[in-house]
Amino acid sequence: MEKMSAVDVKTAVQQIVPYLEDTSNDAPLVIYFDGWLGLSASAVLRAIAEQPPPSLREKFDRIIHIGCSMWKSRRALQRVIANELKLTQQLAADFDRQDEEDDFSGVDHGSRAEIRDITGVIGRYLVQYRCLVIFHNGSSNTVDLASFGIPMLEFLGTKVLWTFRGWLRLNREIREKVENSHLYFYAVDYHHKEWNAYLAEDAREIALHMHKLGLGVTPKIATECCLYLLLLNNQGKKMIDYNWATHASCYWVCDGIIGGGPDNQTWEVAHALQQHIRLEDYSSNAELMESVERLELSSxxxxxxxxxxxxxxxxxxxxxxxxxxxxxxxxxxxxxxxxxxxxxxxxxxxxxxxxxxxxxxxxxxxxxxxxxxxxxxxxxxxxxxxxxxxxxxxxxxxxxxxxxxxxxxxxxxxxxxxxxxxxxxxxxxxxLWETERRDEFMAMVNLELLDLSGNSTIQVLPSLSGATSLKTLILDGCVGLEHVGPQQLPPSLESFSLNTAGEDEDLKKKNVEISYISLAGCVRLANFILRGSLPNLEELDLSHTAIKILDLGAVVEVKNLQRLFLMGCGQLRSISWPKTKMYKLRLLCIDTRARGEVDNRKPAWSRDCSLMVYQQDEVNEYCHASVAAADMRFLQSLPFLWTWAPIRCDRWNLCLSSTSDDDGSGCHKEKMGSHYSTGQLAAVLSLPKSLTYHDISIEQISAKIDMSSSSSSAQFLPLDLHMDIGEGISDVTDKSSTRARKAIRSVMDSVQSLHVHDSSSITSVAPEHTFGTNIPIMNGLKWCCVERCPKLDTVFTTTYYYLSCLSQMEIFWAAHLLMARSIWSRPRNPTLDASDLSFTQLQAIHLHFCPRLRYVLPMASNNTLSKVPDTLHIHCCGDLKQVFLVEQEFLEKIAARHEKGMLGFPNLKSLYLYDLISLQQICEAKMFAPKLETILY
The missing domain is CATH 3.80.10 (Leucine-rich repeat, LRR (right-handed beta-alpha superhelix))
Structure with a gap:
């Protein structure tokens, strides 16, 4: 530590600048300044940054001023650096993308780290300059600026001047965290004559920041508020708890330091100022308290x-x-x-x-x-x-x-x-709180905060519907409550807390009675805290709230939870579940798509493509889950879709769509059949030249097509594990987190029925960067319908390289895929292991209006693909040349080893091919189909 005898900001600057200009080999690269007993350090750094002497400008190409006295996160620090370098516009998309990824991963804002790609951009930009970095560090630890892109290599000549201090941060312990390698400066004023001026400099820093926020706090008012807190701290002698966090702003207004009396705006300004001052126990700083006493202040x-x-x-x-x-x-x-x-x-x-x-x-x-x-x-x-x-x-x-x-x-x-x-x-x-008078908060339109913590005997929450300005409701320790909401609560509520895990020993012995919590319709509710043991809770309803990250990880016990509703939660991005099992959960309903109108009534669930049937059936002890989300990354919050922890979910219906109007019903006959009805087909098939077999009439063909459509659409009812991907859903890019891609892959590997439709941006149902190249793909899928996805290129980018893919697929239906060139990609290795089970259950293929389609399914050495299909129905695919593309190696094996050099299709019964102007052959190999009953070509 080095002491300087500066008496004000100007003389401190004069004494620090020579150390910054020193370019000798043993000159310190990092300098820390602690101010006068922790005061005015921030003001000295600002003076050097904003009004550097000419000699300092000659030494450095860039002077970078990083102000983070109000610490938020490492990510926020990196944003400040980018903004200081005028790189914000260039990097805005990267920041927003990573923030969105962290939202879906459930990373709280304070834990968000710097972004590696942005670190590289900043580093490449600054490496060409000799930089002086001036850094106000509001965190509780030293920060390695190199990890944010500031080049700290000695030969580049970068120097750093920094401080922990600022905004009345006066605790002595923080300075102990300064690394020994840093040159440590602190200033002393032996006569304490300028102590008030040092405090005023810190207050001025606060006032400048509040001015940027549009709040009218003058440096004089800020100084008096800071001095007031120090005065109370000094006179109290720890005999009275002044409760700074609750009352600091009240003291300033009540004593007239911030004028305006009972006016709401006065209190709002005071509260905002309180958020920007470090409310600490200043008494630990003995030298500081001695200085306060010497001022001989009294009130x-x-x-x-x-x-x-x-x-x-x-x-x-x-x-x-x-x-x-x-x-x-x-x-x-x-x-x-x-x-x-x-x-x-x-x-x-x-x-x-x-x-x-x-x-x-x-x-x-x-x-x-x-x-x-x-x-x-x-x-x-x-x-x-x-x-x-x-x-x-x-x-x-x-x-x-x-x-x-x-x-x-x-x-x-x-x-x-x-x-x-x-x-x-x-x-x-x-x-005791008397609950008979449930209207005692009637017409309390100004009430903003209600804290009833520790009211362990209260059983019924008084009606708060008349408290139309209520923002915060705290019920910590209210273990006797029977239920909460929704009728008693106003839609203005923004924050709710119920914590039954108190430290009071008597409270721990009491039973937590609450069985029902509903904050449905509290459209501004963004902060929801639920902690402790809730053994009797049966239903939790947070529908139509503004919750973004729902953290239930601190809930110790919810063994009786049966119903959970999160409908119409358009802001919801992430859920953290209780670590304990929820064996009794029977109904889980989540919808993160934005909805225009709030309806607190429970929907009458029906079994269609997006909503599961729910009946309280005592025999069937399993959970029904209906989940609708606007982004596939939300799946990482739903581990029960592929595991039994913490919920055993045997039936789920997942709808991914950006619109709440999409219920996935596009897979039903009335929608799917509209483009190729019996009447339309009968009309276009009236030309005799289209008939290959003259002993079959047009009417018979039409009837069979209609019957086939009816049969297929009947099969397109959701199975127990169903997924619907609809309008507004895009591909998950390779920039998405590993956790997100793993969750998507796990869900799609579990799904039994899949309907993909009306997505204008999706390019593949199973993209390689999500599924990889060496793992099985979607082996639980039994039927799949894909339609009206104009940018879809390859439906399944499968590799099936010694691994089975789509081994349970029985029915595949595709329609109106304007850009699709193939349904399944060609294998990476055409000489596959004969034990491969890919597509070995595929019975029916229906393709309609796919004009760019060139082939349907590639065939390699695993000839079991030809043994199962019984129906091929292909209509209006203008570029289709072959239905089954046979790899050359396999083609040679067929000619040499198969009976009569033909590939057998022993179960193929129906072949409907129409308006295929480029079709050259169904299969490159000669075909043998002994059960073929119907051909239309």
């Missing part, structure tokens, strides 16, 4: 009473903390300007005379009409509220009430009598 408006002999409170006081044990005669009756009242453990007087206090007590109206914020901790203060018939409204100005391990009512208070309440916390109350 007649802010009073803290921690001794019983302190009797008088100035009338002008606006904030009072009362921690005296003697509360028999509270000293704040005369404080008519009192705005914030904090009471902590004031119990002695009440314990001896509570009955008398209740009789004569202080009128609640008088107390509440003065206050904007009331905070009561670890004490009972039974106020005598007048009956509602006498006075409906108690107070109109009070905005926040916080009660922890205490109470303020003699009987249950109807909170609607405080109509301006924005925040209400009743945590671990000492009096």
């Amino acid at each position: 007649k408006q802010w009073i803290s009473i921690t001794e019983s002999y302190f009797k008088e409170v100035p009338p002008e006081a606006t904030t009072l903390f009362y921690g005296s044990k003697n509360f028999s005669s509270p000293p704040f009756h005369c404080c008519h300007n009192l705005r914030f009242l904090g009471l902590d453990r004031c119990m002695d007087g009440l314990q001896h005379g509570e009955e008398e206090e209740e009789k004569k007590g202080e009128p609640a109206v008088e107390i509440f009409q003065r206050l904007w914020v009331l905070d009561v901790c670890h004490m009972d203060w039974p106020l005598a509220f007048p009956p509602e018939t006498e006075e409906q409204v108690v107070a109109t100005d009070i905005r926040e009430v916080h009660i922890t391990n205490g109470r303020i009512w003699t009987s249950n208070l109807a909170w609607r009598r405080l109509p301006n309440l924005h925040k209400l916390q009743v945590v671990e109350p000492t009096n």
Whole structure:
């Protein structure tokens, strides 16, 4: 560590710059500056970055200023670097693509790492320059800037000046994380004359940032707010919990530091400022606290009473903390300007005379009409509220009430009598919550936060439908609740928390009764927290919410969960499931496609191509799952589609489509048959020259075609494991995560029936970069229908290289594939192992209106492909030259070894070929089909 005697920002800059300009061999490449007791470091770095001396500009080609005092993630840091280098537009697509991948992988924003490709772009851009990097590090660890693309090679001459400090980050421990290889500077002011100025510089940094956000906080206001926090921290001496996270913004408004009084905008500005100041226990910094004391600051408006002999409170006081044990005669009756009242453990007087206090007590109206914020901790203060018939409204100005391990009512208070309440916390109350009055929050249109944590005896949640501004609902430890929602909850709700895994030993012994949780229709709900043991929970419904990443991984036990609904969740990208088994789950319904209208009624499930039948059948003990998603990458959140962990799902129906109107019903006869009805075929087949066999009439042919269509469409009902890929679904690229591609492959390997239709961008049902070249492909698939996919080139990019592919396929149907050149790709090795089982169950092939199709199925040495098919139905495929393409090696074997040099098709019964103007032959080899009954050509 090296000490500098600078007294202000200007002199600190003058003393640091020579070290940055030093190019000698032993000159430090990385310099850390800690400021004055942690203050003003950020301001010094900003001064060097924004107004560097000419000598510094001559030494460096680029001065890169990286401001991350408000740390978000390594990904966010890389964005800041790209923006500073004016590369944002060039790299925006890469950032957005990786963010989207991380959404589907369930990576929370704080854990998102830098992107390797972008690191390369930044590195290649900067390697041509000699750079000075000035870095405000708001994280809790040192950062290797080389991993973000900053070239740190010694011969390139890059230097780094950085700090952990900024925005009132004053804890001493953070400086211990600076690496020994870095040159460490800190400044001292022996006389402490400029200490207030150092604080003002930090506050100015905060004010500048808030100005960019459009929030009107001046450097003077920010300085006073920071000084206020330090003053409270110094005077409190750890005797009172000031609860910075909850009350910091309240202190500033109530004491007039941020003016505007009860105006909503004033409180919003104060809250925003609180988010940008490090709320720490500054008392650990002894030198800092000594400096605060030397300022000889005092406030007649802010009073803290921690001794019983302190009797008088100035009338002008606006904030009072009362921690005296003697509360028999509270000293704040005369404080008519009192705005914030904090009471902590004031119990002695009440314990001896509570009955008398209740009789004569202080009128609640008088107390509440003065206050904007009331905070009561670890004490009972039974106020005598007048009956509602006498006075409906108690107070109109009070905005926040916080009660922890205490109470303020003699009987249950109807909170609607405080109509301006924005925040209400009743945590671990000492009096039971009476649930008979379920309308107590009626018309509380300003209430934004309701925290009922620790109310372990509450059984019924009061109706909150009238609290139309409610954003946050916290029910942690409310283990006695029987159910939650949806009728009681307003659509404005944005955050919900229910955590039954409290640290309280008494709470752990209580049974968690809740059996039903529904937040359906809370269209703004984005933050949902469910933790702990919920052994009696039977149904969870989060339909029509804005949840993006649903994390149920902290749920310890849900052994009785039977129904889970996530319908109409258009923002949902990822689900993390409980680690314990959910053996009783019987119905799982997920739909991540955007829907226009919210309907909380449960749909009447029907068995079609996208929705599974659900009947509570006591005999069939398995789970039905119906899942609709707008992106194939969502499949990585559904491990139950291919494993039994954590859900055993024996029947599932998966619909992948960007539109909620698509239910997959395109595979039914009425849709599939519309392009080639019996009447149309009879009309076009009226020419005698199209008949190969004259003993079969047109009517007979038409009837057989119609019967074939009917039979096929009847078979195209979803099997137990069904998948539908529809409109708006694109190929998963090779840039998608390995986890996403593995999930897609696993699901498609499990599927039994598949319908692909109306996708304008998909190029292959089974692309090679997803399925690889050395693994089996879709061996569970029994029937497949592919139609109206104009960019589809090869339907199945199979390799079947010593591995079976589509070994269970029985029926294949394709229609209106305008660009498809083949259905199955040719094998990589034409001399396949005779034990290969690919396509050995294929009975029927139906192809209609595929004008570019050149061949259907390649045949290699495994001649079992010809033994199974009984129906070939091919219509309007203008470029088709051969149905079965026979590899040359196999063609030679047939001629030399097969009976009469012919390839046998022992089960082929029906052959319908029409409007195939380029067809040269069905098979390059000579065919023998002893059971052939019908031919149309």
